[in-house]
Amino acid sequence: MFKNYLLFTLFASMFSISSIFAMGNKSQDKDFDAYKETFFKEYWALNPGYAASVGLTDYAGILIVPSSSVIKSETKAYQKC
Amino acid sequence: MLKFKPERLSASNRTDRSLLENQLKSAIWYSTQFKSFEWDPSSYNTAGMFDLLLTNEDIEPTKRLRLAYNILKDVPAYYDAAQNNIKTPTKEHTELAVPQLKGATSTLKALSDFRKKHNNGDLSTEEQAEFDKRLDKATDAVDKYSKWLSKKLESKKTEWRSFRIGKPLFDSKFTYDIQSGYSASEIYLKALNEKQELHRKMAGITTQLWKKYFPDIAQPTDDLKAIKMMIDRLSMRHVSRDSLIIAIRQQLPTLVNFIKDKNIVYLDPSKPLEVRETPEYMRGVAGASISSPGVFEKSRPTYYNVTPLDEYTEEQAESYLREYNHYMLQILNIHEAIPGHYIQLIYSNQSPSLVKSIFGNGAMIEGWACYTERMMLEEGYGATEQPEMWLMYYKWNLRIACNTILDYSVHTLDMSKEQALDLLTKEAFQQQTEAAEKWQRCQLTQVQLCSYYTGLTEIYDFRQSQKKKLGSAFNLKAFHEQFLSYGSAPVPEIKKMMEEEQK
Incomplete structure (x- = not known):
């Protein structure tokens, strides 16, 4: 359930990121920095074990059950990025 | 990601973009082509996560105990999923997994000691009883998975995958x-x-x-x-x-x-x-x-x-x-x-x-x-x-x-x-x-x-x-x-x- 919520959030946020850009020829650094911030939020949600291992203690209490549907959802999430 | 053009990014961000692109492509390749989750039984082990909790001094012991209590609930499902995912394992990774799972059991025992040392943290009486149940179920789940793998090792009928991944996968993994x-x-x-x-x-x-x-x-x-x-x-x-x-x-x-x-x-x-x-x-x-x-x-x-x-x-x-x-x-x-x-x-x-x-x-x-x-x-x-x-x-x-x-x-x-x-x-x-x-x-x-x-x-x-x-x-x-x-x-x-x- 929690996992589904995370994936939904990921799709939603990636969609919103893609709609942010109406780009001209100027530097994209600012937008890219924002993208990275969102990317990491979602990346940690998909990889809480790794997040906890690098010291993000908020993710320490989450164990992802690696069912085949979860693996498929994760792949889809990465493809959307 | 592809909307960001390298030539419109600073040098540092260009590298970040390149690394992120590689990371995403790699994650997709691992799950759709390499698929080690189907043949490497040693990739499933909860020991690291519990060990991290037991040793992480940045989190108060009471909170660590609470987090462990939460995780314990999912351990049986975790090992069930592992068993379902493994299709044709390699014998070598199976032989590695069995002794390493002893480490998973050891960390569960260490968790029990940790709980005693910290007088049950803020767990209520009901939660303490539930903790015992979850701990037992988690230990049984590790044991069940380990025995399932041991049986595969003992059986002459087990179909093993070669540990050699071959040139196409090796070349991609190298990249x-x-x-x-x-x-x-x-x-x-x-x-x-x-x-x-x-x-x-x-x-x-x-x-x-x-x-x-x-x-x-x-x-x-x-x-x-x-x-x-x-x-x-x-x-x-x-x-x-x-x-x-x-x-x-x-x-x-x-x-x-x-x-x-x-x-x-x-x-x-x-x-x-x-x-x-x-x-x-x-x-x-x-x-x-x-x-x-x-x-x-x-x-x-x-x-x-x-x-x-x-x-x-x-x-x-x-x-x-x-x-x-x-x-x-x-x-x-x-x-x-x-x-x-x-x-x-x-x-x-x-x-x-x-x-x-x-x-x-x-x-x-x-x-x-x-x-x-x-x-x-x-x-x-x-x-x-x-x-x-x-x-x-x-x-x-x-x-x-x-x-x-x-x-x-x-x-x-x-x-x-x-x-x-x-x-x-x-x-x-x-x-x-x-x-x-x-x-x-x-x-x-x-x-x-x-x-x-x-x-x-x-x-x-x-x-x-x-x-x-x-x-x-x-x-x-x-x-x-x-x-x-x-x-x-x-x-x-x-x-x-x-x-x-x-x-």
């Missing part, structure tokens, strides 16, 4: 994991040439030392035979099996002083290094390793894991200690600790770019550790023990080149166990135990063994080109600190950024 300017086959050919060159250098030193160590024996005309005799003679100088960890602890201050005296790189005294016995669940792949704190961990020290030789017979222990003899142990400490992995990973954690710290490149990390071995000797480390130290370094270097040859040959050219052991013992002069462990590791990992030689080659060549380019303005300490400041980015990316800053 994603190593991110080098070289392809897998190019670096394999370079390693073959390097082996020959090292044999030539080692033969020269052997001749130089011959009369000192073998005054009454004529030097064999066969170079490999003479080198082996010399290495065997020098390898007799080693610590006892019970003092391995003590010896490692004692050597570290010498390295620290050398780094300071020679102005090689800044060492942050506020980042402690602790030498410890390798935790049980991590054993079985490497004899020594580094567990560095994560980017967001401020208080945890870096652990230098050393596997004790308790499980070894006298013969195995002697073989291991000859491999990590007086000279090699010093090179190991340079590689793992100072100024190798320990220093590099501290710098990496301080990099302003989270992307470069989090998606660390294995070839850069291992390449740096290998580079420091050579650089330290070039700067005069072990000067009173020359040329013996250089001979042993070349032996170590030969191991790195042979790691690449072995990895590529085993996974893509069907090299047999006999051929592999011949390469390691006869051409790389390794002891039997070391060679057997390397064969074991080569069966369990893919591409990782190429990272050392690839990274070393790229870093060393880059430093030499910088020396040539900057002439008298070249400063070794400045080069090291700038090189390390970009986090654990791939060497070709660091090269681009450094050259751009010099414009």
Whole structure:
């Protein structure tokens, strides 16, 4: 359930990121920095074990059950990025 | 991601973009092509997660107990999923998984002790009873998964997948994991040439030392035979099996002083290094390793894991200690600790770019550790023990080149166990135990063994080109600190950024 919520959030946020850009020829650094911030939020949600291992203690209490549907959802999430 | 154009990003962001793109493509490739979740039973183990909770001093014990209580609930489902995912495992990964699962059981026992030590934290009476139930169910789940795997090992009907991944998967994995300017086959050919060159250098030193160590024996005309005799003679100088960890602890201050005296790189005294016995669940792949704190961990020290030789017979222990003899142990400490992995990973954690710290490149990390071995000797480390130290370094270097040859040959050219052991013992002069462990590791990992030689080659060549380019303005300490400041980015990316800053 929690996992589904995370994936939904990921799709939603990636969609919103893609709609942010109406780009001209100027530097994209600012937008890219924002993208990275969102990317990491979602990346940690998909990889809480790794997040906890690098010291993000908020993710320490989450164990992802690696069912085949979860693996498929994760792949889809990465493809959307 | 693709909306961001490299030419419209700063140099640092261009690299971040490149790393993120590789990370995403790699994650998709791993889940759709490589699919180790279907054949590697050792990839399922909850020990690491519980161990992290038990040892994480950044979280209050009461909160840790609460988090463990939450996780415990999902452990049975975790191992059920593992069992469902495993289709056709490799025998080698199954054999690794079973003993490592003992570590999962040990951490669950440690969790029970942790709970007692902290008087149940803030768990209510009902939760305490539920904790017991969850703990029992979790222990049963580990046991059930372990027994299921053991049955597969015992049955003659089990269908195993080959541990050799084959050329297409190897080439792709090399591209994603190593991110080098070289392809897998190019670096394999370079390693073959390097082996020959090292044999030539080692033969020269052997001749130089011959009369000192073998005054009454004529030097064999066969170079490999003479080198082996010399290495065997020098390898007799080693610590006892019970003092391995003590010896490692004692050597570290010498390295620290050398780094300071020679102005090689800044060492942050506020980042402690602790030498410890390798935790049980991590054993079985490497004899020594580094567990560095994560980017967001401020208080945890870096652990230098050393596997004790308790499980070894006298013969195995002697073989291991000859491999990590007086000279090699010093090179190991340079590689793992100072100024190798320990220093590099501290710098990496301080990099302003989270992307470069989090998606660390294995070839850069291992390449740096290998580079420091050579650089330290070039700067005069072990000067009173020359040329013996250089001979042993070349032996170590030969191991790195042979790691690449072995990895590529085993996974893509069907090299047999006999051929592999011949390469390691006869051409790389390794002891039997070391060679057997390397064969074991080569069966369990893919591409990782190429990272050392690839990274070393790229870093060393880059430093030499910088020396040539900057002439008298070249400063070794400045080069090291700038090189390390970009986090654990791939060497070709660091090269681009450094050259751009010099414009």
